[in-house]
Amino acid sequence: MLKVEERYTNAVPELQKFFNYGNIMQVPKLVKVVINTGVGEAVSNSKAMETAEADIVAIAGQHPVVTRAKRSVANFKLRAGMPIGLKVTLRGQRMYDFLNKLFFITLPRVRDFQGVPNTAFDERGNYTLGFKDHSVFPEIDFNKxxxxxxxxxxxxxxxxxxxxxxxxxxxxxxxFSKD
Structure with missing residues (x-):
């Protein structure tokens, strides 16, 4: 099975021919992968942020950045500056390793998986994929x-x-899904 990096080198001529690019630099390429999770219960449970961080480190192989609330929301008992989420940006080799794991190990493990939706692209060709449960990743021990x-x-x-x-x-x- 070819890795994502090797597939990209094979895909460049095909993309250039398919979209009639005059220059090889016009061929689209991967820039980064951003993994983001919200930890809303961190407002009342300070331990939640630590466990979420450990899970993200296991999934991404890199420590995340804590995202903080921009403004206070009284209904959620949230004040500006409180930690409410985690994000990590993967580039280079870590990005390719993560995509290999995502495409060929994690997504096939999802129950009743029929492919990812074709409609999750933005107007610039970026793709966003959401998981309701992070336990589909092989690094996460379901019992813990x-x-x-x-x-x-x-x-x-x-x-x-x-x-x-x-x-x-x-x-x-x-x-991708067939329909």
């Missing part, structure tokens, strides 16, 4: 998690249109 947490993965590309982004991710091995 306190509470299933949602996770958002954004794959940022240099594509200019959703069609370019979809074709790029398709050639890299992203399992």
């Amino acid at each position: 998690i306190e509470k299933p947490r949602g996770l958002e993965i954004c794959i940022v590309t240099t594509a200019n249109t959703p069609e370019e982004g979809k074709k790029l991710l398709e050639l890299l091995g992203m399992p």
Whole structure:
């Protein structure tokens, strides 16, 4: 099985031919992968942020940055500056390793998996994928998690249109749904 990096080198000529690019530098490529999770219960439970951070470190292989509330919301007992989430940005080799794990190990483990939706592209060809439960990743021990947490993965590309982004991710091995 080819890795994502090797698939990209094979995909460059195909993308150049498919979209009629005159220059090889016009071919879209991967820029970064951003993994984000909200830890709303950190307002009342300070231990929740630590366990969420340990899970993100296990999934991404890199320590996350704490995201803080921008403004106070009285209904949520939230004050500006309180930690409410975690995010990590993967680039280079860590990005490729994570995408290999995501495409070929994690997504096939999802129950009743029929492929990822084709509609999650933004107008610039970036793809966002959400998980309701982070325990589908092989690094997470299902018996040790306190509470299933949602996770958002954004794959940022240099594509200019959703069609370019979809074709790029398709050639890299992203399992899109058939319909």
